[in-house]
Amino acid sequence: MNATRVSYTLDSTLESVNKAEEMAQNFGVKAGFDEEEVQRIAMAVREAAVNAVLHGNAYDPKKRVTVVFETSAQALTISVRDEGQGLDALDIPDPLAPENLLKQSGRGIFLIRAFMDEVRFRNMEPGTEVTLIKHVRGADSDGKEASQ
Amino acid sequence: MTMKASTRQIDGVTIVDLSGRITLGEGSVVLRDTIRDVVGHGTKKILLNLGDVTYIDSSGIGELVSAFTSVRNQGGELKLLNLTKKVHDLLQITKLYTVFDIKDDEAVAINSFAK
Numbered sequence: 001m002n003a004t005r006v007s008y009t010l011d012s013t014l015e016s017v018n019k020a021e022e023m024a025q026n027f028g029v030k031a032g033f034d035e036e037e038v039q040r041i042a043m044a045v046r047e048a049a050v051n052a053v054l055h056g057n058a059y060d061p062k063k064r065v066t067v068v069f070e071t072s073a074q075a076l077t078i079s080v081r082d083e084g085q086g087l088d089a090l091d092i093p094d095p096l097a098p099e100n101l102l103k104q105s106g107r108g109i110f111l112i113r114a115f116m117d118e119v120r121f122r123n124m125e126p127g128t129e130v131t132l133i134k135h136v137r138g139a140d141s142d143g144k145e146a147s148q
Numbered sequence: 149m150t151m152k153a154s155t156r157q158i159d160g161v162t163i164v165d166l167s168g169r170i171t172l173g174e175g176s177v178v179l180r181d182t183i184r185d186v187v188g189h190g191t192k193k194i195l196l197n198l199g200d201v202t203y204i205d206s207s208g209i210g211e212l213v214s215a216f217t218s219v220r221n222q223g224g225e226l227k228l229l230n231l232t233k234k235v236h237d238l239l240q241i242t243k244l245y246t247v248f249d250i251k252d253d254e255a256v257a258i259n260s261f262a263k
Contacts, residue, residue: 014173096243104210
């Protein structure tokens with residue numbers, strides 16, 4: 001597969017969340033993931049976009065969300081960046097802890113981590129960038145397809 | 149696909165049939181308003197039929213939890229019916245499978261409510 005990199009700039013709206021999810025679905029299919037993996041990638045991107053629009057940019061019409069999709073033989077890499085106040089991903093309570101199980105919110109980052117192979121957070125000036133990586137099964141570290 | 153909700157009564161149990169996506173925004177609001185309405189009418193036995201729910205995000209999960217706790221706080225019971233594999237997996241990952249009473253047969257579910 002040829003490596004590609006596509007960047008989208010979205011408004012801080014719920015429509016953008018749906019758009020990011022749809023795009024993730026399309027890129028997941030193009031990258032050759034199976035239906036279940038595509039759904040999981042799309043959901044992780046949706047959750048990252050919700051965080052960017054709602055928690056990062058707080059629906060501020062002046063702030064944008066940038067979503068970048070990069071495909072290669074090894075992986076699908078998606079970064080979602082907001083222009084908000086920044087986020088401490090380590091500071092988020094474990095939603096599986098008994099005392100948090102019945103809380104209404106706080107599961108987004110947990111689901112992103114559950115559905116992707118690698119997740120990285122980076123504080124930017126301004127905002128937060130989260131990078132989501134899903135490895136292509138069967139591709140070795142050099143990016144060549146493993147022989148069957 | 150937006151979310152739709154309709155209610156019906158069988159043997160004192162209110163069954164809420166949901167279809168579509170329970171996500172941040174409209175889907176979560178429809179669920180919240182429906183539960184508020186049903187509870188406001190004094191209903192204490194609620195069965196949420198999720199058979200036609202195609203997708204739930206973290207906000208939708210939060211809304212289900214909120215519905216569960218608000219019904220319980222009013223002295224009622226809320227159970228889930230007909231989970232799709234996707235929703236089932238999601239509730240398992242988030243450990244909520246252990247919290248909700250989940251059924252896959254409507255008649256059995258109706259009979260399981262306290263008499």
